[in-house]
Amino acid sequence: MIAEAGLAALWLGAALCALQLVAAGLAVRGQDALAGIVRPVAVAQAALTALAFALLILLFVRVDLSVALVFENDHSAKPFLYRFAAAWGNHEGSMLMWVAILTVAGAAVALFERKLEERTLLATLGGQAAIGLGFYAFLLFASNPFARLFPVPPEGRGLNPLLQDPGLAFHPPTLYLGYVGLSVAFSFAIGALLTRDVGPAFARAMRPWVLGAWIFLTIGITAGSYWAYYELGWGGWWFWDPVENASLMPWLAATALLHSVTVLATRDGLRAWTLMLAVLAFSMSMIGTFLVRSGILTSVHAFAVDPRRGSFLLALLFIYIGGALALFGARVGTVREGSRFDPISREAGLVANNLLLSAILGIVLVGTLYPLLVEAATGTKLSVGPPYFNAAAGPLALILVAIMAAGPLLRWRRDNLKPLARRIAPAAILALAVLAAVKLAAPTIHILSLLGLSLAAGLALASVAPLWKRNLLRTPLFVWGMVVAHLGVAVSLAGMACDSSFTVEKLVAARVGERVAVGPYSITLDAIDPTFAENWQALQATLLVRRGEGDTLTLTPQARAYWAPPTETSETAIHTALDGQLYTVIGKQAADGRWQLRLWWKPFVTLIWAGGALIALGGALALVGRVWRGRRKPAEQWL
Amino acid sequence: MKQTVRWAPLVLFILLGSAMTYGLAKPDSTNIRSKMIGASVPTFTLPPATAGLPGLASSDLAAGRPHLVNIFASWCVPCVAEAPQLKAIADAGVPVMGIAVRDRPEALQRFLARNGNPFRAIGADDASQVQMAMGSSGVPESFVVDGHGRILSQVIGPINPEDVAGIVAEVRAAR
Numbered sequence: 001m002i003a004e005a006g007l008a009a010l011w012l013g014a015a016l017c018a019l020q021l022v023a024a025g026l027a028v029r030g031q032d033a034l035a036g037i038v039r040p041v042a043v044a045q046a047a048l049t050a051l052a053f054a055l056l057i058l059l060f061v062r063v064d065l066s067v068a069l070v071f072e073n074d075h076s077a078k079p080f081l082y083r084f085a086a087a088w089g090n091h092e093g094s095m096l097m098w099v100a101i102l103t104v105a106g107a108a109v110a111l112f113e114r115k116l117e118e119r120t121l122l123a124t125l126g127g128q129a130a131i132g133l134g135f136y137a138f139l140l141f142a143s144n145p146f147a148r149l150f151p152v153p154p155e156g157r158g159l160n161p162l163l164q165d166p167g168l169a170f171h172p173p174t175l176y177l178g179y180v181g182l183s184v185a186f187s188f189a190i191g192a193l194l195t196r197d198v199g200p201a202f203a204r205a206m207r208p209w210v211l212g213a214w215i216f217l218t219i220g221i222t223a224g225s226y227w228a229y230y231e232l233g234w235g236g237w238w239f240w241d242p243v244e245n246a247s248l249m250p251w252l253a254a255t256a257l258l259h260s261v262t263v264l265a266t267r268d269g270l271r272a273w274t275l276m277l278a279v280l281a282f283s284m285s286m287i288g289t290f291l292v293r294s295g296i297l298t299s300v301h302a303f304a305v306d307p308r309r310g311s312f313l314l315a316l317l318f319i320y321i322g323g324a325l326a327l328f329g330a331r332v333g334t335v336r337e338g339s340r341f342d343p344i345s346r347e348a349g350l351v352a353n354n355l356l357l358s359a360i361l362g363i364v365l366v367g368t369l370y371p372l373l374v375e376a377a378t379g380t381k382l383s384v385g386p387p388y389f390n391a392a393a394g395p396l397a398l399i400l401v402a403i404m405a406a407g408p409l410l411r412w413r414r415d416n417l418k419p420l421a422r423r424i425a426p427a428a429i430l431a432l433a434v435l436a437a438v439k440l441a442a443p444t445i446h447i448l449s450l451l452g453l454s455l456a457a458g459l460a461l462a463s464v465a466p467l468w469k470r471n472l473l474r475t476p477l478f479v480w481g482m483v484v485a486h487l488g489v490a491v492s493l494a495g496m497a498c499d500s501s502f503t504v505e506k507l508v509a510a511r512v513g514e515r516v517a518v519g520p521y522s523i524t525l526d527a528i529d530p531t532f533a534e535n536w537q538a539l540q541a542t543l544l545v546r547r548g549e550g551d552t553l554t555l556t557p558q559a560r561a562y563w564a565p566p567t568e569t570s571e572t573a574i575h576t577a578l579d580g581q582l583y584t585v586i587g588k589q590a591a592d593g594r595w596q597l598r599l600w601w602k603p604f605v606t607l608i609w610a611g612g613a614l615i616a617l618g619g620a621l622a623l624v625g626r627v628w629r630g631r632r633k634p635a636e637q638w639l
Numbered sequence: 640m641k642q643t644v645r646w647a648p649l650v651l652f653i654l655l656g657s658a659m660t661y662g663l664a665k666p667d668s669t670n671i672r673s674k675m676i677g678a679s680v681p682t683f684t685l686p687p688a689t690a691g692l693p694g695l696a697s698s699d700l701a702a703g704r705p706h707l708v709n710i711f712a713s714w715c716v717p718c719v720a721e722a723p724q725l726k727a728i729a730d731a732g733v734p735v736m737g738i739a740v741r742d743r744p745e746a747l748q749r750f751l752a753r754n755g756n757p758f759r760a761i762g763a764d765d766a767s768q769v770q771m772a773m774g775s776s777g778v779p780e781s782f783v784v785d786g787h788g789r790i791l792s793q794v795i796g797p798i799n800p801e802d803v804a805g806i807v808a809e810v811r812a813a814r
Contacts (some may be wrong), residue, residue: 276648283652290659310663318656325649332645369658376661 003067003146006055010096010146013048013103014136016041017129024126028119028194036067038125046100046107046130052099053087056145060087065156068149069093075158077535085169091309092145094172097136098289101180105209106132109184115205116188123194127187134316143313158535158562162510167227174248175220179285181213182250185257186282189275190324193331198271203264203579206278208627210261215619221247222612233570233585235600237608240389245368246288249361253281253455256357259350267412269338269347273354275600279328283321285363290317291368340413349407356400363392394448401455401493404486405462423612424462431458452497460490477625485618492611498580498604508596519601521547521582526554528586536562538571541586541595545575557586581605673793674774680708680788681772685762688739689747695736695762701788705731705813707806708782710770711760712740713750715778721797722754728798729757731807737761740770740778781806785813 020041023034061083063076064568073082073090088097106128109617113121139145188206192198224247229237238244257277263270290313309334341347374380409423432512435454438445466479504519524544531540538558545553555573562569575582580603587596680697687694700706707728711718729735737758739747747761764770773782774793781794783806791813794802 149696279648287655314656314659317659321652322649322656329646329649331640369655372662373658376658392754 002055002059002064003148005285006052006059007144007146009052009055010099010136010140011050013045013052013099014133014140016045016048017103017132017136018046021126021129023135024122024129027122028126035122036337038122042103042110042125042128046103049096049100049103053096055592056096057087059146060084060093063156065154066148066150066152068147069145071149071153071156074156075535076155078158078164079534081169082164088172090409092139092143094176095135095143095293097138097173097176097311098180099132101141101176102128102132102135105181105184106187109187109209113205115201117189117195117197119203120188120191120195120197120202124184124193125191126186126194127190128183131183131187131320133213134319138309138312138316142309154590157629161172164535164562165227165231167231171220171223171227174216174223177375178215178217178220178254179247179250179289180211181209181216182254183524184209184213184281184326185254185278189278190327193275193327193335196331196334198264198275200265200268200314203261203274205266207258207261208623210254210258210278210281211619211623211626213249214258214555215616215623217247217251217254218612218616218619221251222609222616225612226609230574230583231569232574233572233598234368235503235583235585235598235602237499237605240384240386242368243288243292245364246291247573249364250281250284250288252357252361252364253277253284256354256361257281259353259357263347263350267341267347269341270351270354271335271338272332275328275335277354279321279324280451281316281323283324286313286317286320290314334554341412344410344411344415344417344420346407346412346415349403349410353400353407356396356403360393360400363396364389367392372539379577390448398448398451398455401459403491404489405459408466408482409462410429423465427458427462429433430461431455434458442501449497449501452493456490456494458499459493460487463487463490476629478622478629479625480616481620481622481625483618484621485615488611488616488618490608490611491607491614495604495607495609495611499602499608502603503605504601506597506599508599509590510597511594516597516599518582518599519580519603521545521601523582523584523597525595525597526620531558536560539586541584541597543573543584543597545578545582555582555584557584559586559588565610576606578601657672669703673790673795675782675790675793678790680782680784680790681769683769683772685738685764685769687753688742688761688763688770689739689744692756692758693760693787695738695760697788699736699760700784701786703786704734705783705785705791705810707735707810708738708773708778708784709735710738710740710764710773710775710781711779714742714743717797718779719750719754721779722757724798724800724803725757726755727803728806733807734759738764738769738773740764740767783809783813 022037023038023041026033027035048211056069059070060074060081061574063070063074063083066072069090073086074091078086078178085091109121109128110125113124116124185206188209190201218429224244225237227237228239228244247459254581257274257280260270260274264274290310293309293313302454367389370384373383374382405427406420406424410420423454430452434457435450438450438453463483466483467475506516506518508516510516510525512525512527515522517523524546526544529540529542531538538560540556540558543555543557545555553575555575557573558571560569560571561567570585570587573584575584580601583600583602585598587598589595680700680811682697683692684696684698700708707725709721709725715783725735735757737760742763742765744763751758762769770778773780773790773793775782777795779797781798783791783793785791791809793808798806
């Protein structure tokens with residue numbers, strides 16, 4: 001009954017979605033008869049999809065094997081949290097989550113958006129309904145999560161053991177909140193193009209939604225990176241894998257949008273460009289979803305791939321992205337050009353930021369799709385790896401960091417080089433000092449890492465400079481947000497540079513009792529013991545870890561074997577110190593009885609994710625600051 | 640804004656979409672065309688891998704008759720599954736030559752006793768050197784080699800029953 005109720009809720013939601021589209025469409029054309037129902041229908045629709053998603057989770061928690069999806073992905077021996085998370089660790093469930101978030105985002109706009117002009121708001125909700133309708137169709141006709149199975153099998157097929165990790169419970173939902181949250185910006189842009197209402201008021205209305213989605217994307221990417229780092233056991237934190245790129249591209253577009261929307265809100269500039277970015281950001285989300293779900297690119301993340309569904313998703317891409325870009329082409333000429341600005345000004349800095357972010361986005365997009373393009377043209381299979389991405393995107397990212405240091409120190413509209421030079425001088429001096437010091441201490445360091453460390457130091461100082469001589473208590477929260485987020489970039493960059501240049505890696509074959517030195521640690525392989533839990537068994541190494549004359553710690557990396565489905569994984573054991581992480585993995589036993597151990601000492605690697613968390617925190621401060629201030633003084637000119 | 644710039648995003652997207660359409664529509668092939676096809680087998684001389692059968696040298700493969708060269712090992716489970724197909728190919732008159740990778744004579748003896756012996760010669764490749772030089776990354780793999788020692792085709796993984804007729808025909812055509 002639960003499955004049927006879920007399916008019924010989805011069908012009802014789809015019907016309401018169609019109603020929302022029609023009513024909003026009529027309202028935009030000037031017929032207001034149905035305008036009043038648009039908001040309540042959006043809310044009711046969200047309630048129905050949220051109900052359907054909750055019912056699916058209930059089916060998974062109860063391990064109802066008469067539902068095909070539960071049989072494929074669940075198992076009664078699985079711990080509760082993973083039965084819960086299994087609901088979205090698969091294609092159908094994740095698409096239902098996608099639709100649920102889409103409609104909830106639409107409902108949030110209907111309930112809380114008060115700044116946008118009514119007709120533009122209705123057009124926005126119409127856009128949201130148009131997107132929703134396609135994804136409802138995809139769910140109902142091509143990926144029904146509630147399909148029944150007969151005869152009912154006695155036990156489920158489990159879940160990919162790599163996904164049996166607390167990270168999975170939160171990583172995909174946060175990423176999806178980000179991906180799908182960007183649909184709101186997309187719909188805003190569609191609404192504004194339809195009603196030709198583009199200006200500071202529109203930008204101020206759109207900004208919190210962009211910020212919200214961007215925060216979730218940032219958290220999702222940061223968490224995903226850490227998850228891959230400790231779960232895959234390869235010691236890396238970013239692999240330029242198509243699926244990782246699929247999450248990075250919307251983030252790059254959303255970051256650019258976040259900055260251009262500020263120009264539009266503050267100075268009424270960059271109108272067409274902001275609309276373009278709003279369309280682009282969600283388009284990248286959809287393209288990312290398509291790349292992940294269709295399996296046209298080979299990826300380590302290919303957990304749920306089905307080429308048949310790919311054609312359905314591709315058709316949706318053509319309709320939505322193609323339609324939005326066609327609307328843009330047809331309408332953008334009628335959007336009045338925004339105000340102009342000087343080549344040395346805050347606006348110009350933000351334009352440079354936007355161009356660099358877009359260029360990096362282009363590099364990632366080309367690198368991700370290049371294997372596909374080459375195969376289309378010449379029939380050769382190849383893959384593009386980190387060397388391309390690092391070499392192509394790295395230098396641009398460093399230039400971006402340099403501009404990021406200067407940007408917040410520039411005045412709006414017009415500024416002069418001399419005062420700017422005075423403001424940036426301390427940061428520049430610090431950067432040069434770090435450059436010289438690092439070069440002296442480590443003469444063989446890679447140029448990108450060297451510049452990374454130097455620029456990170458400069459950016460760290462420059463990003464707190466806007467607080468200089470301010471009353472810190474009266475500084476608006478969104479200024480704090482900018483400071484914290486930019487500081488986060490500096491912290492993260494420093495972590496990346498340290499990790500790539502100072503990591504010590506050791507692959508050894510050790511006997512029990514043998515001692516190995518890695519970085520500042522000496523490690524003794526004390527024992528190898530079998531161990532087990534409800535759905536796996538493992539060989540566990542006991543490593544006695546000692547740093548200098550300090551206390552002895554115990555690390556226990558495992559080589560696990562799951563039995564539903566049978567899969568082997570390695571569980572890393574990580575010791576986090578203030579100045580880095582010791583990362584240990586146990587491998588196979590060699591014929592002579594020695595055990596393979598992979599040991600890494602990674603100085604300051606944790607800064608990468610700490611920086612990511614700071615960036616997200618900065619976003620959250622800015623969001624709270626904007627919304628709060630918007631409530632208090634709706635008419636005031638914003639900074 | 641200029642007319643052309645306005646439509647540029649749409650045009651770019653359509654190009655991108657066409658590439659993705661191609662990506663979906665292309666036949667989903669996991670066959671990799673071997674780089675070794677058309678190349679001569681590397682020069683090697685391998686000692687006998689087990690008593691009673693001669694070893695294998697590259698000169699044996701260039702003596703005028705086409706062969707099937709099978710890279711295998713007694714410790715390889717798919718090689719057991721492949722054995723009936725090799726037997727059928729040998730029974731059809733195709734000379735099958737073996738290269739045993741990282742194997743031991745007594746283990747090989749047991750393997751041949753249990754699964755039948757389709758081989759006319761087996762060379763012992765104890766360090767996988769010939770295997771690597773042949774462009775093989777695992778066991779089992781098989782190569783059809785013409786009478787001049789040139790590689791005509793490569794089968795990665797075990798030979799399946801439906802492949803037998805094709806391989807026999809290919810060897811006959813190479814005579």
